[in-house]
Amino acid sequence: MIYHFNLKTFLKYFLAILTPCLLLTACEDEDDKIYSPKPRGYFKIDFPEKKYISFDTTCPYRFEIPAYATISNDKHKNAEPCWYNISFPKFGATIHLSYKAVNNDLNVFLEDSRNFAIRHQIKATGLDESLVIRDSAKVYGLVYDIAGNTASSVQFYLTDSTHHFLRGALYFDAVPNIDSLKIVIDFLREDILHLVKTCEWKSTPSVAKK
Numbered sequence: 001m002i003y004h005f006n007l008k009t010f011l012k013y014f015l016a017i018l019t020p021c022l023l024l025t026a027c028e029d030e031d032d033k034i035y036s037p038k039p040r041g042y043f044k045i046d047f048p049e050k051k052y053i054s055f056d057t058t059c060p061y062r063f064e065i066p067a068y069a070t071i072s073n074d075k076h077k078n079a080e081p082c083w084y085n086i087s088f089p090k091f092g093a094t095i096h097l098s099y100k101a102v103n104n105d106l107n108v109f110l111e112d113s114r115n116f117a118i119r120h121q122i123k124a125t126g127l128d129e130s131l132v133i134r135d136s137a138k139v140y141g142l143v144y145d146i147a148g149n150t151a152s153s154v155q156f157y158l159t160d161s162t163h164h165f166l167r168g169a170l171y172f173d174a175v176p177n178i179d180s181l182k183i184v185i186d187f188l189r190e191d192i193l194h195l196v197k198t199c200e201w202k203s204t205p206s207v208a209k210k
Helices: 007-031 106-122 178-198
Strands: 052-056 061-066 070-073 084-088 093-101 124-134 139-148 152-159 164-172
Touching: 061 178, 093 178, 106 139, 106 152, 106 164, 139 178, 152 178, 164 178
Parallel strands: none
Antiparallel strands: 052 061, 070 084, 084 093, 093 164, 124 139, 139 152, 152 164
């Protein structure tokens, strides 16, 4: 069988087939577009001016705390003398402080502090340690920065190696969310470092030993 080729007829049928295909391709491209969701927004936080005041009681230590914080005795049933809570109502955050008099048991307190810090590694993405050495005041210790959605993001301990041991941990009254809390954690971390830099021992402890 012989077919007679007619260019005009060929172009007519070719365009008739090609046009719907182009339309379908255009529709598929539109449907196949990937739309990225807008990042979640958070409320803007107005931070107070950095200003510090002295905190000094009958306890064998003193340091400076932010003027925008409040400090009170720990009311927990297991709390010991000279345990305090530094609260930041605006941020729903608290630094829990616990004090122990050292009596040849420093290694026990050091191990406990490390265990408290690494306990959060289940949800943490990293754990950094910053060494504290203040020879002039006999203040030594570590600051733990715990990354990720953890209940406590900053912890620390201070000691003179012979008589005093002070431990602190920052907690928030909210479900951990590093995306929204990171800027607040960074702000309060400066206050923790200021406490560390201004901490002084006053005497050999007696009142804080049970």
